[in-house]
Amino acid sequence: MPTLRQNLRALPRPAWVLFGGAFINRFGTFVMPFLAIYLTRRGFTPAQAGIAIGAYGAGHLIASIAGGHLADRIGRRNTIALSMFGSAATMLALSQARTLPLIAIFTFAVGAIGEIYRPAANALLGDLVAPEQRIAAFGMYRFAVNLGFAAGPATAGFLANRSFFLLFAGDALTSFAFGCVAFFALPHGLRSSAHDEEPAAAVRVALRDRTFVTFLLATLCMTWIEFQYHSTLPLHIEKAGYSPSTYGTLISLNGLLIVCFELSIVSWSQRFQPQLLIALGYGLTGVGFAMTGLAHNVVAIGATVVLWTFGEMTWAPVTGAFVTGLAPERYRGRYMGLWLMTWSCGMLLGPAIGMVLYAYNETLLWLACGASGILSASLAYAARPRADAAQATSPTALG
Structure with missing residues (x-):
């Protein structure tokens, strides 16, 4: 059985180019983590800032479907480059928006265009x-993304202390850089040649x-739980008597562990088997958040984060490889889009569901996280691949 190091060494050069581009882009995600602070400092209320952030989430939802369709029709390389160049332009436009309607429009555009590449x-x-290389490849891709995210916010904070415009300029510059890397150094990948195919055909096949x-x-049962980390978790930490810096430290712990x-x-x-790993991971995620309800000091809360x-x-690292194994080649981009759409739904619904449950009864929120985690684990374990897909994602094939 090949080791992880052997699998990584065997990856083709374009895969490493993609990892590098993903790192650059994720490192440069400067604006969205600081958007609420930027808007409130410009005199907008927290509720108005929430509208702008919600517009980004709505754009993200559309990007998941549009990105999958474009990836299959015009090629992976062209879609990534289009997304990154468009993201750079809309980010600079957002930096010049001064009214709430314009800010919401351009924030929606950033989400809809800038996330098409995923x-x-x-x-x-x-x-x-x-x-046999898929899990190693998707694991390395995620490592590159998380490494960029771990380094990026500190740089963004440094820039924000000098000028918020530098955040927008830096974000746009790194998007443009990834676009150039994609256009000049990545292959097209697979493309569908059936231009007369019904647009909904891929969705029917997937359903x-x-x-x-x-x-x-x-995944949908799990994603709303995952997004409690930036909605109700900070409220729980504040209620326990700790400052926002404690929350920041605990979230940094998440990135450091990864x-x-x-x-x-x-x-x-x-x-x-992939579905066993996904089930185990989904279950641990739900149980981890459920135990937050029993954690009232920083050590206990830190243990739940771990x-x-x-x-x-x-x-x-397994889910992307799992979806790749399930998808027919001609629909691979659209399968990815539908999968990522569940994450967009979680981004939109998770904070809202969490806040409603938290306001009604905090204990009920954490119990719901546990129950939903167990349900998601059960469904994931029941997701047995077809015979041909199972062959592609068997433990032997996975190396």
């Missing part, structure tokens, strides 16, 4: 590597795929 990048990675639909339901341990977990996980982070590290 299904294309995931589909391209699936195109580039052999089935008839019981394994894929079951997996989407499992950078330090995720590739080791990928190496360990290659011997197991638990759900290890859950995340178990399922995250």
Whole structure:
């Protein structure tokens, strides 16, 4: 059985180019983490800032479907480049918006255009590597993204202390850089040649795929839990008597654990069936958040962060490889888009559901997280691949 290091060494050069581009882009995600602060300092209310952030989430939802369709029709490379160049332009336009309607429009555009690349990048990675390399490849891709995210906010904070415009300029510059990398150094990947095909044909094929639909339901049950980390979790930490800096430290712990341990977990996980790993990871995520309700000091809260982070590290590198194995080649981009759409739904619904439950009864919120986590784990385990897909994602194939 090849080791993780052997699988990584065997990855083709374009895969490493994609990892580098993803790192640059994620490192430069300067604006969105600071958008609420930027808007409130410009005199907008928190509710108005929430409208702008919600507009980004709505754009993200559209990007998931549009990105998958474009990836299959015009090619992965062209879709990534289009998204990144468009993201740079809309980010600079957002920096000049002064009224709430314009800010909401351009924030929506940033989400709708700047996130189109995600299904294309995931589909391209699936195109580039052999089935036995998929988990290693998707694990490395996620490592590059998280490494960029770990380094980016500190740089963004440094820039924001000098000028908020530098945040927009830096974000746009890194998007433009990724666009150039994609256009000049990445291959097209697979493209559908059926230009007369009905636009809804891929969706019909996906919805008839019981394994894929079951997996989407499992993911949807988990994503709303995951987005409690930036909605109700900080409220719980504040209620326990700690400052925002404590919350920031705990979230940094999440990133530090991922950078330090995720590739080791990928190496360990290659011997197991993907749906088992996804089920285990989804379950740990739900239980980890559920235990937040019992954690009232920083050590206990930190322990819950460690638990759900290890859950995340178990399922995250496997899910992209799992979807790649399920998808027919001609629909790979659109399968990725539908999968990422469940994340967009979680981004939109998770904070809203969490806030409503938190306001009504905080204990009920954490119990719901636990129950939903167990349900998502059960559905994920039930998502047995078809015979041909199972062959592509078997433990032997995964190396």
